[in-house]
Every structure is written in C-alpha cells, then in structure tokens.
Ligand SMILES: Nc1ncnc2c1ncn2[C@@H]1O[C@H](COP(=O)(O)OP(=O)(O)OP(=O)(O)O)[C@@H](O)[C@H]1O
C-alpha cells in the first residue's frame with residue numbers, strides 16, 4: 368500500500384467486519400520526537416489470544432472468501448521499514464486497538480495520503496457506525512465526531528452526498544489549519 372490513509376481505511380474495515388459500533392481513529396504527528404503514529408480503536412468482537420498471536424502471519428484470516436489476510440502484515444511491513452512497529456491489543460467481547468508507529472522523517476515512511484477522502488468514504492458508507500477522528504500535529508489538533516454531526520443533521524443522513532462532501536472539506540480545512548497553512 369502506497370499511503371498510510373489506505374492502511375487506516377483497511378484497518379477500519381477490519382473493525383467494521385468485527386461489528387464495531389464506535390471506531391476511534393487518531394493520527395499523531397510529533398516532529399520533535401520524530402514520530403508519526405495512528406491508532407484505530409474499536410468496540411467490535413475482539414480476538415482471542417490464539418488469533419491475536421497469529422494475526423501478524425499473512426496466512427491467517429477468518430475470511431471465507433479467500434485464504435490470505437494481508438491487512439495487518441502489510442501494515443507491519445510499512446511501519447518496520449521505518450524502524451517503527453505495530454502494537455495490537457484485543458479482548459474478546461470488548462474490542463481491539465491497533466497502533467502503528469513510524470519514524471516521521473524516515474525516507475521510506477509512506478505519505479499520509481488523502482485521509483479526508485478516506486474518512487468521507489468510511490463514514491458515508493457506514494452511517495450507523497460512530498466515528499471519532501482526531502489528528503494531532505505538534506501542539507495543534509482537531510476532531511471530527513459523527514455523533515455530534517448526527518445531532519446537528521437531524522433527519523439528514525450521513526450517507527447524503529452533500530454531507531459526505533462536507534466531511535471531506537471539514538477534514539481538509541482543519542488539516543490545512545493544523546499544518547499551519549502549508550500541508
Ligand atoms: N479489529 C478487529 N476485530 C476483530 N478481529 C480482527 C480485527 N482486525 C483483524 N481481525 C482478525 O484478524 C484477521 C486478519 O486481519 P487482516 O486485516 O490482516 O486480514 P483480513 O482482514 O482477514 O484480510 P484483508 O485485510 O487482506 O482483507 C481477520 O481476518 C480477523 O479475524
């Protein structure tokens with residue numbers, strides 16, 4: 368995968384498949400400590416210890432449509448190529464938290480990519496799931512919370528194209544703001 372936003376989308380798809388009702392996505396960029404990290408936390412079905420130990424293996428999947436699961440192994444490969452790592456915490460019946468850490472300045476760190484479009488797609492395609500997206504850049508941050516959005520929208524659905532576009536613009540505008548105008 369060429370971009371970290373696509374990994375985020377992919378890891379969030381795992382959460383959706385696990386039946387999550389709330390998915391929290393946090394991106395943290397700390398230049399001083401040279402850290403780029405993201406966390407995807409869900410309240411889905413979770414994994415037992417046996418599966419948890421095996422998920423780093425590309426041949427492990429509970430998918431029935433094909434026999435290889437590559438999402439997590441590819442994520443690990445991308446993070447480790449920069450000297451980073453991936454940590455997975457999971458509990459059956461509670462949920463899963465996956466945290467990928469990269470060296471921010473490493474030449475092989477994939478770019479974040481179009482996270483605004485990724486959030487737009489995942490939110491509009493899953494209007495019944497609550498998402499919280501938070502992005503920290505140095506001292507600045509912003510949050511997009513679909514529960515707040517739903518409260519404002521009333522009867523208007525998150526799957527409405529105009530709302531989806533608003534989500535994308537909201538994320539892009541706030542990214543420009545926290546990046547200090549130059550993204
Ligand atoms: N958030 C999660 N909650 C519960 N189980 C999970 C979660 N994430 C991953 N898993 C389990 O780990 C397995 C491996 O995940 P991985 O993303 O590596 O592959 P996959 O989703 O099966 O296939 P692919 O990502 O290639 O479409 C999944 O099939 C699923 O059983």
Ligand SMILES: [Mg+2]
Nearest residue numbers: 377381438439
């Ligand atoms: Mg997957």
